[in-house]
Amino acid sequence: MKAAFALILLIASAWAELPAFARGASGNLPSVEMFGKEYVRLSDWARANDFEVHWLKRDEGLQLTNRSARLAFALDSHDLRVAEINGAEVFLVYPVVLRSGLAYISALDLKTAIKPVLQPPHNWSGAKVKTIVIDPGHGGNDPGKEEGSHQEKKYTLLLAQELSDQLKRAGFNVSLTRMTDTRVELPERPDIARRRGADLFISLHWNSVETGRNEVKGVETYCLTPAGAPSTNARGELFGAGTKPGNLNNDQNMFLAYSVHKALLKNLDVEDHGVHRGRLSVLRTAEMPAILIEGGFMSNPAEAKRIYDPVYRKQMARAIVEGVQAYKATVEQPR
Numbered sequence: 001m002k003a004a005f006a007l008i009l010l011i012a013s014a015w016a017e018l019p020a021f022a023r024g025a026s027g028n029l030p031s032v033e034m035f036g037k038e039y040v041r042l043s044d045w046a047r048a049n050d051f052e053v054h055w056l057k058r059d060e061g062l063q064l065t066n067r068s069a070r071l072a073f074a075l076d077s078h079d080l081r082v083a084e085i086n087g088a089e090v091f092l093v094y095p096v097v098l099r100s101g102l103a104y105i106s107a108l109d110l111k112t113a114i115k116p117v118l119q120p121p122h123n124w125s126g127a128k129v130k131t132i133v134i135d136p137g138h139g140g141n142d143p144g145k146e147e148g149s150h151q152e153k154k155y156t157l158l159l160a161q162e163l164s165d166q167l168k169r170a171g172f173n174v175s176l177t178r179m180t181d182t183r184v185e186l187p188e189r190p191d192i193a194r195r196r197g198a199d200l201f202i203s204l205h206w207n208s209v210e211t212g213r214n215e216v217k218g219v220e221t222y223c224l225t226p227a228g229a230p231s232t233n234a235r236g237e238l239f240g241a242g243t244k245p246g247n248l249n250n251d252q253n254m255f256l257a258y259s260v261h262k263a264l265l266k267n268l269d270v271e272d273h274g275v276h277r278g279r280l281s282v283l284r285t286a287e288m289p290a291i292l293i294e295g296g297f298m299s300n301p302a303e304a305k306r307i308y309d310p311v312y313r314k315q316m317a318r319a320i321v322e323g324v325q326a327y328k329a330t331v332e333q334p335r
């Protein structure tokens with residue numbers, strides 16, 4: 001279990017009475033302070049946003065549905081940070097809290113995880129999504145993950161080249177942070193995107209684990225953690241949690257991550273590891289909407305076979321293009 005999350009659970013179990021409700025920064029909804037964070041009753045938020053609330057058995061889970069969206073929270077899960085939004089998992093930075101038969105969600109997660117997906121941002125009028133810089137992870141004397149003779153850096157570049165070809169055919173201006181097996185320092189990568197006037201930055205990686213090699217597989221998509229919040233990757237770090245240049249695009253980052261992640265799940269037979277928040281080096285200083293895709297686990301024999309297969313990488317590239325196009329079609333709508 002993640003340390004930060006365990007700490008929150010510890011505080012939760014020691015916490016007895018609900019403080020009095022107070023009007024907070026969560027729009028017009030009443031809010032309550034828990035563990036020093038602002039929380040909102042899910043049922044209040046549901047009512048204000050025209051969602052119907054359904055409990056799945058007592059305390060096991062909660063579903064919020066309306067004509068266009070379905071949110072699900074598995075309250076018996078080992079990790080109460082998972083929100084399923086229209087079939088794709090999004091990791092919240094703070095767990096949902098269940099108290100006296102009522103479920104609460106943090107105001108920060110409503111603002112930075114739920115809202116950008118359900119009410120996506122729009123670019124200022126005329127601002128198009130045209131130029132994309134793709135960042136093939138690792139390179140040169142940094143091989144990335146290694147499985148036998150297979151090195152991550154080779155397959156990030158192969159996927160990047162395929163994705164570049166497909167995005168160009170779809171009408172985008174595309175370039176890569178590296179075209180060959182060379183080392184490019186991490187801070188240099190988003191800077192290359194800035195210099196080329198990129199509207200989007202997409203970093204590509206492949207995953208691996210030491211234990212559970214036959215079990216752990218699937219796709220996860222990262223965007224930058226909101227300022228002041230814990231990340232949702234393994235370390236759940238709060239280190240350097242101040243505002244980063246990339247936080248200027250919080251809403252676009254989240255909506256881009258969700259759009260691409262959803263397209264990957266829809267088009268590929270892959271396990272959903274969720275949209276995650278991380279203060280990854282290449283996301284921190286990206287001045288344009290930016291995501292990092294961990295496309296699969298090289299440590300899983302079955303998934304590795306697919307990663308090394310050009311036909312599968314073509315399908316994955318096609319899914320990423322679909323996600324980018326869905327993002328573009330929405331953010332380019334007039335405000």
Ligand SMILES: [Zn+2]
Binds near residue numbers: 137138144145
């Ligand atoms: Zn990597």
